[in-house]
Amino acid sequence: MDRWQAMRIFVKVAETGSFAESARSLHMSAPAVTRAVAGLEETIGTRLFVRTTRSVKLTEGGARYFEDCRRILNEISEAEAAAAGSYAKPSGTLTVTAPLMFGQLHVLPIVTEYLDAYPTMAGKTLFVDRSVNIVEEGIDVAIRIGNLPDSGLMAIKVGTVRRVICGAPSYLAEKGIPIEPGDLKSHRIVASTSAWASPEWRFAGDERVTIQPVLQCNTNAAAISTAISGWGLTRVLHYQIGQALLDGSLKIVLSDYEEPPLPIYVIYPEGRHVPAKVRAFTDMAVARLRENRLLN
Template identity: 55%
Template sequence: MDRLQGMRVFVRVAEGGNFAGAARALGMSPAAVTRAVAALEAAVGARLFIRTTRSVKLTDAGGRYLEDCRRILSEIAEAEAVAAGSTATPTGVLTLTAPVQFGRLYVLPVVTAYLGRHPAVSVRALFLDRIVNMIEEGIDVGVRIGHLADSGLSAIRVGSVRRVVCAAPAYLERQGVPETPRDLRDHAVIGSTATGDLPEWRFGTDRRVTVTVHPRLVCNTVDAVLAAALDGWGIARLLSYQVASAVAEGRLRILLDADEAAPVPIHVVSPEGRRAPAKTRAFIDLAAARLRADPRVNPVG
């Protein structure tokens, strides 16, 4: 009998406390169970059980070996499930989350391509400008922008974006162009509760330069901040992908780029990691490939 089968028999006997019960559970004869345990004891060179006419108890060596066997068998089962799932057809409902504008601009095209490839899957997309508890809310995969807390999520970095200061040309013509971060104190600033960086804006790759801003206008959505900046009301701080089209069209101008903080990472995250079902792994693979190839999302490669 092979070693792994011997381990399975040993674990079953240890958990049930008797050979007869293990034999019934495994569909083996009691004699075969006894031989399997004896062969395992011979292979490891230690007694695993103390047998009496009324009971079967683990030895000290058997107790330690039991934990190792459980771990080994669990890892093998997981590896087999992953291997089987890698060739399985994605099915079911995939629930995902991403920030609102990033989801609309970059994740939604991935979703539609994914649906085209996998006709047995449907998608529930939640585009939200807040960090959700993926386990509590039943979410399979998410796209997160920013440094990740130690959440236990499996994460794949797919790119990065810049945090930029910008304003409309009309505003700069009226109020002048700030030359240093501290010049922002003399300008109209548009704040955002969605970015989580009020009341301080940090600059420099080491984030050591800190400017306390006092915005007269504070909005709770990126779209509102962007609209106010485009209207020429003041200076805003947004992520580079959020202003890319307006900058390209000349409707916004990026300021203080020499003082920018380090790029902000983008990750695709999942609570299940390697044990995720085929529907989730297929989406993660596609999203990672698409986002890494997009220079707007991954300007630093």
């Protein structure tokens, strides 16, 4: 077995933590995977894994070798793709991730427009309210809301979103409009337990109010629909209630006390060669999101 294939098998075992699972994924027999890793260990002269009956873990040297192998294999894949022309013309499958509601409202229309523009392409979306490791999970492009940690990723800012408190006109007419953050203690609060949720609501000037919600919903959509019904106030991201603001079913309160808005980024893995499918989608996504009035 050549060194490249042995490295590929080693990386898969390191990623899955299982010889058997790696064998299934690579369509190989478990003994063949075991022999490949053993041969690699013999060739380089060090143990790569600590094996027990229940787990397979990298040794310290194995962890360093894993990072080098993954980088080398990525470079080989890039070189092969460049030679095959995939860096010149969009091809294959594009996988995009974004926060759940943002993805459904603002990213999915861009994905379908992209697929219409490139009919030979296929698309996959992963809309979830968690931080996705785009390298480990095979994501081509991600849309993120919030400040980004330092990483080896390209990031293009495309807009901002506000955290806003809102209620239906009928509720505000009956219960009154809160004038300052402390007034929220006398209002009926509907809270979401999804991303961005916290019992402590922060405001400009580092003012904080601990909220005791009467109702907790596990999705933003449920909290928003409850607020639209006139039952109470809720706090969400501005883009999530764009239509409700336009048709007047919700109104924002305490806007003078809002924290600075959160940035929105389009991000993708940095490399010497960016596939044409990523370049084309990124260009389209940046343009469409920057045109969106709800995000600026």
